[in-house]
Amino acid sequence: MVESFGQRLRTLIEDRGPLCVGVDPSTTxxxxxxxxxxxxxxxxxxxxxxxxxxxxxxxxKPQVAFFERFGSAGYRILERxxxxxxxxxxxxxxxxxxxxxxxxxxxxxxxxxxxPSPLAVDALTAHPFLGVGxxxxxxxxxxxxxxxxxxxxGTSNPEGRAIQTALVDGAQSVEVAVLAAISxxxxxxxxxxxxGAVIGATRERPAFDLARLRGPIxxxxxxxxxxxxxxxxxxxxxxxRASILVNVGRAILERGPDRRAIRDVARRWRDEISGALP
Amino acid sequence: MVESFGQRLRTLIEDRGPLCVGVDPSTTxxxxxxxxxxxxxxxxxxxxxxxxxxxxxxxxKPQVAFFERFGSAGYRILERxxxxxxxxxxxxxxxxxxxxxxxxxxxxxxxxxxxPSPLAVDALTAHPFLGVGxxxxxxxxxxxxxxxxxxxxGTSNPEGRAIQTALVDGAQSVEVAVLAAISxxxxxxxxxxxxGAVIGATRERPAFDLARLRGPIxxxxxxxxxxxxxxxxxxxxxxxRASILVNVGRAILERGPDRRAIRDVARRWRDEISGALP
Numbered sequence: 001m002v003e004s005f006g007q008r009l010r011t012l013i014e015d016r017g018p019l020c021v022g023v024d025p026s027t028t029x030x031x032x033x034x035x036x037x038x039x040x041x042x043x044x045x046x047x048x049x050x051x052x053x054x055x056x057x058x059x060x061k062p063q064v065a066f067f068e069r070f071g072s073a074g075y076r077i078l079e080r081x082x083x084x085x086x087x088x089x090x091x092x093x094x095x096x097x098x099x100x101x102x103x104x105x106x107x108x109x110x111x112x113x114x115x116p117s118p119l120a121v122d123a124l125t126a127h128p129f130l131g132v133g134x135x136x137x138x139x140x141x142x143x144x145x146x147x148x149x150x151x152x153x154g155t156s157n158p159e160g161r162a163i164q165t166a167l168v169d170g171a172q173s174v175e176v177a178v179l180a181a182i183s184x185x186x187x188x189x190x191x192x193x194x195x196g197a198v199i200g201a202t203r204e205r206p207a208f209d210l211a212r213l214r215g216p217i218x219x220x221x222x223x224x225x226x227x228x229x230x231x232x233x234x235x236x237x238x239x240x241r242a243s244i245l246v247n248v249g250r251a252i253l254e255r256g257p258d259r260r261a262i263r264d265v266a267r268r269w270r271d272e273i274s275g276a277l278p
Numbered sequence: 279m280v281e282s283f284g285q286r287l288r289t290l291i292e293d294r295g296p297l298c299v300g301v302d303p304s305t306t307x308x309x310x311x312x313x314x315x316x317x318x319x320x321x322x323x324x325x326x327x328x329x330x331x332x333x334x335x336x337x338x339k340p341q342v343a344f345f346e347r348f349g350s351a352g353y354r355i356l357e358r359x360x361x362x363x364x365x366x367x368x369x370x371x372x373x374x375x376x377x378x379x380x381x382x383x384x385x386x387x388x389x390x391x392x393x394p395s396p397l398a399v400d401a402l403t404a405h406p407f408l409g410v411g412x413x414x415x416x417x418x419x420x421x422x423x424x425x426x427x428x429x430x431x432g433t434s435n436p437e438g439r440a441i442q443t444a445l446v447d448g449a450q451s452v453e454v455a456v457l458a459a460i461s462x463x464x465x466x467x468x469x470x471x472x473x474g475a476v477i478g479a480t481r482e483r484p485a486f487d488l489a490r491l492r493g494p495i496x497x498x499x500x501x502x503x504x505x506x507x508x509x510x511x512x513x514x515x516x517x518x519r520a521s522i523l524v525n526v527g528r529a530i531l532e533r534g535p536d537r538r539a540i541r542d543v544a545r546r547w548r549d550e551i552s553g554a555l556p
Binding site for chain 2: 024026027028063065066068069070071072073074075076078079095097098099100101102103104105106107108110111114117118119127128129130131132133134152155156157158159160161162163164165166167168169170173174177178
């Protein structure tokens with residue numbers, strides 16, 4: 001049996017801390033760095049961030065949208081980012097938020113969670129709107145290859161609240177239903193399984209005992225999006241400590257292009273978050 | 279003012295009928311066609327389907343997953359499919375089901391709904407899990423350039439029912455809330471606006487007056503997924519006739535690689551669906 005993604009990530013977090021760095025070559029960031037917003041500018045930002053993350057972060061999270069905006073040329077850069085980060089033993093989480101049904105989900109599994117693909121990563125983010133059950137081919141691929149899937153559960157942005165707090169069968173909220181479905185997928189196997197949740201940091205505690213999730217939790221929303229390390233500590237006080245992976249993007253990238261400045265601020269975030277977790 | 283996507287699509291549907299052909303170079307289809315499941319096989323299937331759709335269909339819907347599984351090389355093929363289809367005046371709907379927040383949604387708008395991008399298409403499908411409001415940059419880009427956005431509302435697959443029928447504020451279901459949000463986005467402007475809905479064909483009628491949607495409706499689930507033309511006709515009896523675009527994928531593609539056979543079955547589907555719509 002291959003080691004589950006959750007176990008593997010936990011060991012790495014215990015060793016290197018809980019920081020994930022967002023690799024976000026957006027127009028804004030590239031222009032802040034004094035570069036032209038083109039495919040070369042995106043490559044420069046992305047590879048600089050990967051280099052700065054080595055030795056400080058446990059993972060990187062490329063936001064696929066910022067590569068896709070340059071079409072196939074942007075995907076070539078993404079492939080290089082994935083390769084260089086994995087060569088440096090960084091966990092790579094593609095923030096692609098995929099979600100579909102049937103053979104299309106099989107296609108996404110072939111793209112992101114299968115060895116021969118140039119886009120093969122350690123984990124992928126996914127949408128549950130078509131049902132967590134519809135993601136089965138991604139779950140199977142993740143479980144079979146020691147990779148992971150992070151399913152959106154409760155997000156930080158206000159526009160998402162109405163849907164995510166809607167009541168399923170008059171009983172539990174959509175976000176709790178998603179967490180419960182994840183927990184079932186992780187029920188048989190390692191202590192921490194292949195299927196994780198995305199839970200935003202700038203929000204209230206979900207009505208779900210996170211110790212029951214048995215999967216890793218990816219936490220966006222820290223830094224530029226408003227949440228502090230202390231908020232993360234309070235929000236996840238009932239989750240196993242090394243199951244929490246906290247992403248910081250803009251608050252780190254805005255220090256570029258000076259790589260030492262990026263690395264310094266990344267280290268500060270890592271230490272602050274590490275100190276705030278229970 | 280640029281003509282809205284909804285108006286443009288309606289004129290084309292009145293002229294050419296309601297058929298959208300799925301461009302789905304999945305492993306299964308490529309192997310059915312007697313080809314190897316590689317990037318050349320995918321290109322052969324995809325371009326053959328585009329050619330067969332010309333003169334019969336009003337639109338094509340490439341499922342992006344089936345291109346993404348070959349990484350940047352797959353995206354190069356997708357760019358060619360988009361270019362050839364648009365050169366032949368087919369409407370191109372990228373079935374990418376994107377959905378995110380903030381600058382990431384801006385990134386997706388740059389990728390799919392902006393002129394300079396090699397992936398620029400007529401319309402994109404999107405996930406509402408983070409809120410229809412979070413899709414604002416895609417909506418603005420669509421409205422500004424005469425392009426469209428199809429937001430998932432009620433899908434055909436059983437795994438999606440729990441979330442899509444959950445109750446928002448104890449009042450309306452998630453799918454009705456999504457339809458209502460789309461209807462608001464289309465409220466000021468043309469009779470049919472830029473923002474459409476995806477509503478699966480193999481399901482019951484949504485509790486929403488579709489005449490109020492003021493946007494086009496993309497209907498998957500016909501053919502191999504189980505719904506008949508007659509079902510579509512019943513399901514959308516209260517929608518304006520030329521607002522309905524019906525996708526048929528596998529039931530057409532399985533006739534390949536003989537292009538005449540593909541075209542013949544596509545024509546039959548077009549005529550049958552056209553006859554069944556009110």
